Each structure stands twice: as C-alpha cells, then as structure tokens.
Amino acid sequence: xxxxxxxxxxxxxxxxxxxxxxxxxxxxxxxxxxxxxxxxxxxxxxxxxxxxxxxxxxxxxxxxxxxxxxxxxxxxxxxxxxxxxxxxxxxxxxxxxxxxxxxxxxxxxxxxxxxxxxxxxxxxxxxxxxxxxxxxxxxxxxxxxxxxxxxxxxxxxxxxxxxxxxxxxxxxxxxxxxxxxxxxxxxxxxxxxxxxxxx
Amino acid sequence: xxxxxxxxxxxxxxxxxxxxxxxxxxxxxxxxxxxxxxxxxxxxxxxxxxxxxxxxxxxxxxxxxxxxxxxxxxxxxxxxxxxxxxxxxxxxxxxxxxxxxxxxxxxxxxxxxxxxxxxxxxxxxxxxxxxxxxxxxxxxxxxxxxxxxxxxxxxxxxxxxxxxxxxxxxxxx
Numbered sequence: 005x006x007x008x009x010x011x012x013x014x015x016x017x018x019x020x021x022x023x024x025x026x027x028x029x030x031x032x033x034x035x036x037x038x039x040x041x042x043x044x045x046x047x048x049x050x051x052x053x054x055x056x057x058x059x060x061x062x063x064x065x066x067x068x069x070x071x072x073x074x075x076x077x078x079x080x081x082x083x084x085x086x087x088x089x090x091x092x093x094x095x096x097x098x099x100x101x102x103x104x105x106x107x108x109x110x111x112x113x114x115x116x117x118x119x120x121x122x123x124x125x126x127x128x129x130x131x132x133x134x135x136x137x138x139x140x141x142x143x144x145x146x147x148x149x150x151x152x153x154x155x156x157x158x159x160x161x162x163x164x165x166x167x168x169x170x171x172x173x174x175x176x177x178x179x180x181x182x183x184x185x186x187x188x189x190x191x192x193x194x195x196x197x198x199x200x201x202x203x
Numbered sequence: 204x205x206x207x208x209x210x211x212x213x214x215x216x217x218x219x220x221x222x223x224x225x226x227x228x229x230x231x232x233x234x235x236x237x238x239x240x241x242x243x244x245x246x247x248x249x250x251x252x253x254x255x256x257x258x259x260x261x262x263x264x265x266x267x268x269x270x271x272x273x274x275x276x277x278x279x280x281x282x283x284x285x286x287x288x289x290x291x292x293x294x295x296x297x298x299x300x301x302x303x304x305x306x307x308x309x310x311x312x313x314x315x316x317x318x319x320x321x322x323x324x325x326x327x328x329x330x331x332x333x334x335x336x337x338x339x340x341x342x343x344x345x346x347x348x349x350x351x352x353x354x355x356x357x358x359x360x361x362x363x364x365x366x367x368x369x370x371x372x373x374x375x376x
Contacts, residue, residue: 005216005223013227019276023268024231030264031241032214035248038256052256059264060271067276126257137249155215156247162217173217177204181211188242195242 011075019066030059033076037083045087054090058083132194140187151179210239
C-alpha cells in the first residue's frame with residue numbers, strides 16, 4: 005500500500021461524491037501546498053487564501069483527474085497556476101515556468117526561504133504548536149522518539165525501522181502510534197477537540 | 204490494535220491485510236478518526252519544519268466545499284484496472300468453455316428417431332394432391348434422390364455425420 009495508492013483511493017471516493025474523503029487530502033497536503041505557495045507569495049494570509057482557492061479548483065477539476073500523475077503533483081500544478089493568476093490579478097509579477105515547477109517544489113526543503121509574516125496571533129499559535137511538538141519529542145522514551153524520527157524525518161518504512169531497532173514490525177507500528185498519540189494529547193488543548201477545529 | 208493505531212499505520216502506508224477502501228471510508232466518516240488523521244499529519248509536518256496554517260483552515264475549506272455541488276464523476280478507466288481484476292478473465296474463459304461444452308454435448312445427443320418433430324410436422328402438412336402430370340413418379344424419385352444426396356450432410360444422422368452420409372450414398376447408388 006503506497007502513499008500514491010492511498011491518495012488515489014481518496015480521490016476515487018471524492019469522485020463518487022464523498023467530500024469528506026477530499027477533506028482528508030486537504031488535511032494531508034495543506035501545509036505542503038502552503039510551503040510551496042509561500043515561495044512567491046509573501047503574506048501568509050494571502051497564502052492561505054490562494055491555497056484554499058487551489059483546493060476548491062482541484063475539487064472542481066476532480067472529474068478530469070485520471071491518475072496518470074500523483075495527486076500531489078497535480079495539486080501542486082493547480083496551486084502554482086492559481087498563485088500566478090492571483091499575482092497577475094494583484095498587479096504583481098508572476099514567476100515564470102523556468103523559475104519554478106511543481107516537480108522542483110516537491111523536493112523543496114529550504115525552510116529559510118519560507119515567508120513568515122503571520123499575524124501576531126497566528127504566529128504565536130504556530131510557535132506554540134512547534135514548541136509543544138518539539139518539547140514532547142524530547143520527553144518521549146528513547147525508543148518512541150527514535151521510531152517516530154526514523155519514520156517522519158528519515159521517511160523509512162516500518163520494515164527498515166524494525167531492522168535498525170532490532171524489533172518486530174508490530175512493535176515499530178505500536179511505538180510510532182504511541183509517540184504520535186503522546187504528542188497529540190499535548191496538542192489537543194491548543195487545537196481544540198471539536199471538528200471545526202480541524203487543521 | 205485500536206482504531207487510532209490503524210489510522211497511524213494507514214497514513215504511513217503500512218496497514219497491510221485490510222481493505223484499504225473500507226478503512227479510508229471509516230476514517231473519513233468518523234469524526235474522531237478524521238481528527239487523528241489531521242493531528243498526526245500536523246505532527247509530521249511540524250517535525251519536518253513545515254509551517255502550520257492558522258487554526259480553522261481546514262474548516263474554511265470544508266465550508267467552501269459544502270457550497271460546491273457534489274461530484275458524481277464516472278469511474279475513470281484507469282490503466283491497468285482490468286489487470287487488477289484477473290477474475291474477469293477467469294469468468295470469461297469459464298463462460299467460453301461452458302458454451303463450447305454445451306454445444307458439443309448437444310451435438311452428441313440426437314439419437315436416431317429422437318427428433319420426431321420434423322417428420323411429424325411434415326406428415327401433418329396437407330398434401331397438395333398428385334404431383335403435376337408432367338413429372339413421372341420415376342422422375343420424381345430421381346429428383347428427390349439427387350436432392351437428398353446433395354443435402355444429406357445437413358440431415359441429422361447420428362453421432363458420425365460425415366461417415367454416415369457416405370455410407371448412405373453408397374447404398375443409394
């Protein structure tokens with residue numbers, strides 16, 4: 005079961021009228037799309053507006069998505085076009101295609117280039133979330149911290165992690181879940197628990 | 204494994220041995236599981252240094268989506284879809300074999316004298332009366348024989364059509 009297969013299943017569900025399946029895709033890709041857009045839109049509120057418009061455009065275009073490319077490649081292309089149109093409408097210079105393309109965006113890792121002009125409240129919330137995640141990570145038992153680090157930062161499979169940590173795959177799965185759940189418990193007061201507080 | 208642990212493994216693509224579609228459906232429809240999906244993705248993104256959007260971004264998108272008409276797109280004929288369903292080929296092959304078997308079995312039936320329908324039908328047709336005067340009985344026998352010889356291969360004569368027809372031809376001559 006690959007990441008692309010999961011996305012394809014969610015897309016097919018959304019194509020059959022399941023909007024909640026599309027919302028899972030929004031939850032999964034909103035920050036990646038935001039990071040992409042923030043490369044050429046400075047204001048974070050504008051980034052969010054453009055990201056929202058891009059998701060709605062993607063939803064409307066779902067019937068034409070045939071799965072020839074990965075969903076996120078397709079989504080990023082829509083995001084870039086939406087941002088270009090937005091910049092043109094605002095009388096600003098849109099990036100040329102040679103300056104930027106979606107394939108490059110997928111491997112973009114330079115956090116220093118991220119624009120951080122949040123409103124004070126949003127910036128505070130972002131910092132609180134980051135601090136909570138990082139502090140809880142430091143408090144995790146060593147085996148949980150290592151398991152989630154190998155998964156989330158190194159991107160290793162459970163099988164590879166099991167080999168490195170010399171334990172069964174089921175143990176890896178359990179450790180990663182417990183790490184996530186411990187951090188999530190700390191985050192919930194910040195995020196709220198009602199559905200309208202979903203990120 | 205609790206449901207949240209399944210979501211955790213699902214988002215890592217490591218939930219083997221389960222119906223992926225059913226699991227995604229459950230995650231999408233269950234508010235608590237959907238929230239786990241959101242929060243676990245948020246944690247991963249923060250660990251990778253990606254900025255979080257403001258709270259409420261997802262709900263804003265949800266509200267905007269609610270205004271959109273529901274999509275009911277026909278299933279795209281994705282490449283390889285047929286290949287992923289080998290039972291389609293198996294069913295086609297089984298149907299073909301069954302069809303051939305039925306035809307073959309019917310051909311082997313048909314014992315002599317069994318198809319009484321055709322002769323009796325012929326027998327009940329009212330006679331047109333005597334054959335026209337210009338045709339003698341001998342001429343008629345010869346014509347009928349020629350006709351029968353020419354078409355005997357189409358008449359049901361038992362299990363060995365080809366050989367039987369030749370046998371009768373010899374005996375007729």
